Amino acid sequence: MRAGKATPAGVRGPLGRATRTFRGRWEGPRVTIVVAVSDSETRRVTPCLKSIRGQQHRNLDVLVVPYGAAAGALEGAREQAAEDWRIRIAPPAADLASAWNSGAARARNGYVMFARGGDDLATSAIERLVTVLEETGSAMAVGRIEPPLSLNASVESPFEAAHLTEIRGTTLAASPVAITDLGVGNRMFRRSFWVDSGLRFDADDEQGLELALASYAAAPSFDLLRDAAYIPSGRREGVSVGAVRDVLSELGDWLDEHAATQRSVAALNLPDVLDWWLWGTLDAAIQPFLGDVERASAEQWTRLREVVDELVASGGESAWAALRADSRIKLWLVREDKRQELEDYVGARLFERSNRPTEVRGGVVLAHLPYFEDPAVGVPLSSYEMREAETPLWAVLYRIGWVAPERIELRGFARIEHLDLGADTQVSGWLVEHGTGERLELDVERYADPRANLFEGSRYQDYAEGAFTATVDTTALAARAAERGGDTAWSVELEVRAHGVTRRGAVSEIDDRASAAMVETGHLGDRLVGGARIGLRGRSASRFHLLAAPGSWPQLVEADVVGTTVRGTLDPGSDQLSEVRAVDQVGVVARARCVAAAGGHTSFALELSRPRPADPPRRLRLVGVTTSGAEVRVAWPAAAPQWLAEGAGPVALSRSETGDVDVVDALGTLVVEDVALTSGALEVTARWLGPTPARYDVRLGRRRVTVDGQVAGPVAGQEGALRITFPTRWDEWGLGETRLPVGSYRFRVEFGPQAAPHEGRALVGEALLDRLLDFQVEDGFRMRASRSGREAGVILLPPLTDDDRGQLAQARLQEWYQACDLPLDDSAVYLQAYTGNTATDSQLAIHHELRRTHPELTIHWGVVDGASVVPEGGTPVLMHSREWYRVMATARYLCLNIDPDRWFALRPGQQMLQTFHGYPAKSMGIRMWEGKGYTARRIDLELKRTSGDWSMILTPAPEMDEHYRREYRYDGVIHHEGYPRDDVLVSPDAERIREETRARLGIAPGQRAVLYAPTWRDDLATNWRRAEAVLHLDVEAASRKLGKDYVLLMRGHRFHGRSATPEGDAQLVDVTHYPEINDLILASDAAVLDYSSLRFDFALTGRPMVFLVPDLATYTGGVRGFLYPFEESAPGPLVDTPDQVIALLRNLDGVQQEYADAMKTFHDRYNYLQDGRSAQKVVKAFFG
Structure with missing residues (x-):
């Protein structure tokens, strides 16, 4: 039993806390995250804590500190703490600053971070911050704040400028741009620095600006990272989706805060820092007020103009020239007292985000923003200039491959942001040596690929001509390492030239879907080339580089497996080997004596224990032991594939992430080599890494969908390969076959006894890894292979072609439509x-x-x-x-x-x-x-x-x-x-549809079916078409209490996310994806509803309804509200608790009788025209 993870919820927390002694088994230092929570973010606390729990860095101490009114927030926090012993609930504090301070005081060794309960941590944020701090020894690391997906227009993040490049071991004087990021949640402090510097939050500094500034000033050195670390959700309890802040109402407070911060910055006596702070204020911080100008009173407009004049004068010409074009134009309109024009400008840009057409004149990029060359308004042409900071080089690597030991290919897309690329675009590349800056030119081939526009593309610019393949000559790296007599590291630098504009820079992104993200895995493991070990390091763009280390290592020549014996031949190189060992993290697992073989080689026969199918697969390192007793790595054959001795026994040999030899358990491991769509099926070519199991099943599944694979036999010309076909049609509800739902699918392998099968694995083969972004459009799908780690899967999408996908393609189609x-x-x-x-x-x-x-x-x-x-x-x-x-x-x-x-x-x-x-x-x-x-x-x-x-x-x-x-x-x-939608509910076919649907759902005669259909909550939505489900009724618990005479039909709103899967003996059917709601209405004997308009439809059946509305006051007063009083249009009991619901469902006949008069009144008022002929009437009226 894994205490703290798999134990029942009631004992999970206490048992887990008893296992804290196992914390030391986790790698890396402890990180304390102080999460301050209050009831202003009640329903955001759980997502926040889940984002922390899901971090790859596992050694965490999560301190939840409530402040103010926090009863609702603590409920979610306690649920999370019951599931994860790393979460502790601290005593309450008076305010946000006190909560963070008290949490920091409870932090132990390692590092400390601070978060608000309504926000999230970016994926891998903690691991990335820890890694950098461990490498640099800095006092603090500052990651990028990732703006949340917003439904409303907003300026670009005010924190971006400090994170355009990674800067390590710097100071505020050396990197004054850091002052533009005064965020708190994106900082990781070394705890010793926090204590020694005496840093504390102040209740009067609600945003933490002074704390952030003080931390910069106090830090002997800090690191600025390009990677996202913190995501402020911008959502608070009771605030509806799409709500727009009245920003100008905050102008007075902002001005006071701004003045105080400016004084603090000026007191540092670092002129460059003050200049950067003024730039950040003009380019970002003040922009929301300009965007809200329509609300401004005459006094606010006057004050805004005064502040803008003061800031522009303080910043001078250099600050003005460095501003983004959008900021410059709006500020100019303010200074010229052109309020109406500014309002028009903001309205025109409301849904454009950063998209805009551009042109190049004389090597200068000009943005075609409102009033461009409009003499009536007179905005200077210089205000439309987009400098290099706005039009930088952007480049992504999506495929990296060793095409030979002497050659690595880097494939990607490069562009100049906001600049259309033509056929005359030039892409160049270099390797730049760390330390010396020496450059080695890369062989770069440029070509057109429309997929370039799918990587954070634009509505106006075509980047297809920026596709490239850069080839690295690894022999040159080996030669340079030999000259240096030591390790050398090389970064990739690219340059794009287009329309007389040149931009140069580092790789911006590593696409995590394809082979480029397999750096530091066996697929891209090191190779021995010309007396050096050549490798790739860094899975993120900011860390990506090549490494060349001169030296000599023993190297595997050949190997096979017989039973559980690994036999192999080594080229010992300059070492004399006495034995070979298989080792794990604990110690030596097996050893074998080395025997001299022909050609100066050494042979060995290593006997391993037989792996047990039920155990997690082992990965053992193969090391050689010299005659002096030193352990040395054994390198993988330079030109060999990923695995050796496939299909020979229960273990196989594999290339490690460092290019050495690993021995891996192979039982139940399927290697997927190819996937292809055919008519009605997905054909998979695969092979077993170990012996073919006597019995096995391979399935393809996601969420509610699972289809079984059928083995079609061996593949001609491919020894050991088999073909497995998966149907791409299914019949979920007995309504006829349809295509499988689109989405991400994973292969699942089971092998061994039918009664107690073992879980296997399906891994992505080497050749398939290099094709993970290659799509096939066939059979009503757009399909590509995918991976999660090394696990294989496929992604099925709507069958749009490359010409129809992405912002640019859609914008062009919309332009065609409009013309x-x-x-x-x-x-x-x-x-x-x-x-x-x-x-x-x-x-x-x-x-x-x-x-x-x-x-x-x-x-x-x-x-x-x-x-x-x-x-x-x-x-x-x-x-x-x-x-x-x-x-x-x-x-x-x-x-x-x-x-x-x-x-x-x-x-x-x-x-x-x-x-x-x-x-x-x-x-x-x-x-x-x-x-x-x-x-x-x-x-x-x-x-x-x-x-x-x-x-x-x-x-x-x-x-x-x-x-x-x-x-x-x-x-x-x-x-x-x-409404035509309701015709069928009162039609002669209603009873037939009821009986057919009940049979389809497995509802037995005599069972009472209850439809539970809660509506979405605007304040939980993440966009206009998605929201977390609110389940005031625990349907599983309710089903068990009601017994087998009842069946609950759980129907989520079309905007709700995934529904939970029922467990145990609950009589529960998830009908969220059932295609026709009227079938469910007719099949049901009662309904449990809240605010959904479904009550008007269901009432036509004459069957009882129960309204579970514990949040009626909140929903009415702030979340959404009604056109007329809800109580007048709810012909059934209004209750607050699940127990009340269950009691009423046990007495449905009584409920129906009690509310018979209310139901009649309801029909007479709302449904009196639903006669079954509404479709006939509207068709005659509209179509004639």
Whole structure:
């Protein structure tokens, strides 16, 4: 039993704390993370702690310190502490500063960091910070703050400038740019430095700016990293998705804080530091206030102008010239008192982020931003200049391979940011020696590859011509190491020339999906070349380099395996070997005497114990022992593949990350060599690393999907290879075959006895590793092989071609759409339900009615991928494809139940029917947008993209029309005769559908089915179409309490993430992905709901509903709100606890009887027009 990890939740924490003595087995120093929590971030605490628990550096001490009101936050923290003994709950503190200070005082040896309970740590952040501090001995390391994904426009991170390059062992005087990053959560302090320097947080310094500044001043040296370390979520409890801060309301406080910080910076008496701080203030810190100018009062506008004038004057010409073009333009408009123009500028850039067209004149990059060369406004042309800091070189390596011992190929994409690359683009490269700066030119081939635009691409610039292959001559590195008489390290430097602009720099990114991320693994392990060991180091761009170490090592010549005996021949080099050992982290596992062999070689026969299938696979290092007793590494044959002695026995030999020989357990290990799509199947070519198991299963799976592989036999011409086929079709619900859902899949291997199988592995073969970014579009999918570590998998995506993927391709298709002059097709209808996952809602009912009454029409359905099924008579069209844009541009009739994308505009002659997707009840339109803090200008933009395109809308009854007239300022046609989506609920087919669905879901006659369908919460959303699920009802516990006479149907909102998998004897079916909600409504005997409009649909069955609404006051008052009182439209009991729900479900007949009058009143008020003929009526009204 792994105490603290696999034990039951109730004892996990206490038992885990008793195992703290095992902490010493973890590598690396202890890191204390002080997490201050309060109820302002209650539901963000768990994600925060999970981001810490998931860090690769395991030796952590997580101190959760509550402050202020924190009861809700502590609930989530305690749950996490029960699962992970590294989390401790400290006594409460009065405020944030006190919480951090008290946590720091409890920290022990090692390092210390500080976090807010609502934020996250970036993946691998702690490992990266620790690694650098251990290497440099600095007092502090500062990683990059990663801005969270925001639904609103924002300026670029004010912290970026300090992290453009990695700087080690520096000071504030030597690197004054550091002053632009005064963040706290991205800092790791050496604890001894924290104590000795007397650093403390101050309650009056809420942002920690003074603390950050003091730490720079006190540190003898610090490190600035390019890697992301901290992600401030920007989310707080009760704040709805998309809410916009009233930034200008904070102007007074910011000015006071700014003045205090400026005095502190000036007191350092470091002029360059003050200049950089002023630059950061102008380029980033003040920009949110300029972006919020529409809200400014006359007094605020005047004050803002005064502050800008003061800052620009203080910064001088040099600071002004160094600003980003966007910042320069806005500041100029402020100084010239052009408020209206600034408001227009901000509005025009609202959804562009950093995208902008550019041109080059005389070697200068000019941004085509608003008012470019507009004499009426008069912004100087110099304000549009984008200097090198805005248009740097950016380069990614995605494939690295040893094509021969003497040659390494580096494949990647390079570009000048914001600059379109033409066919005359030049890419050059060098290796630069550490210490001397000496350069070795690389052989670089440049070519075009459209995949370059998929790497953080642009809407306006084409980077395809920046693809390159750089070849490293490793013999030159070996020769240089021999000349130096010691190790040499080399970094890669690239240069791009385009349109008279030249940019040079280091590699910016290592793509972690393909072979470039296999640095420091066996795949790219060291090779012996010309008397030196040549290797690659550093999996991140900032650490990536090549290493050449002169010397001589014993080298494996050949080897085989017989049973558990490893036999091999070594070239001992300059050493005389007496024995060979297999060792692990503890000590010697096996040893064998060396015997002289022909040609000066040495042979050995190493007997190992037989691996047990149930044990984790071993990896043993093979070392030679010299006659003097020293252990030396045994190098892998330079030209040999990744593995030797495959299929011969239960162990095999493998190249290690350092290019030496490892012995690995091979039982149940499948090596995947190739994957390919065929019609209806995925064909996999693989081989066993060890002996072929007598019985085995290979499956392909993700989340709710698992398909079994069928062994089709050996592969002709490939000894030991077998072909396994996996179907790419499945029938999840008994509704007919569909394609598999898109997503990331993993191969899973089981072998051994059927009753008690062992878990095996499926690894990515060497050849496949070099093709991990090569896509195949076939059979309704876009597919590529993938890896997680070395584990093999595949990724299935919608079948978009390279020409249709990425920001640039989509922008060009949208431009084509907007300029399209093709004639409208009067017989074409475009239907789309939600985001195209399935054909449902009112669109489905309209489809069937059109087939009945208008067979002359061609009905197109927008589908998000090949797994989406459309009804008979419908033609699927893949959304975001070239054909989809054509249909959208030429179809006479369009019918959707959600808003189209912002680029969409109805063409003359087109007709748009907006059906919506639920009864109007929640706050919407202007009321909702105002609640989110949108300005009048932003609301106008939202109205333009919604009601501005409506030709006709549906409402369920005339009484609901007013909400759309008011909230969307809509004065067009409204059809108000019920919802087509509900026709089937009152149709003669309802009983048949009920019985068929119950049988399909395995609901037995006599069992009562209860539909649980909580809605999403705006304040938990991460974007407009995704949110964490809120489960006030523990469905597994409720199911067990209700017993086998009940079946719970768990239906997550379409925006919810993955649902939990039920365990044990719970009578529970997860129907989140069931394609038709009406089937579930009809199959159910009762429903447990909250604020979802599903209550209006379910009520048509006449069956009872229970409303679990413990957060009604919060939801009404701040999270979303309602158009009319919720209580008046909820014909059932409103309860707060799961126990109340269970009691009511045990008495459904009583509930139905008690609320019979309320249900009748409800129908008379809301559903009186749902007569089963709504689709017929709307089709006649809209299509004629």
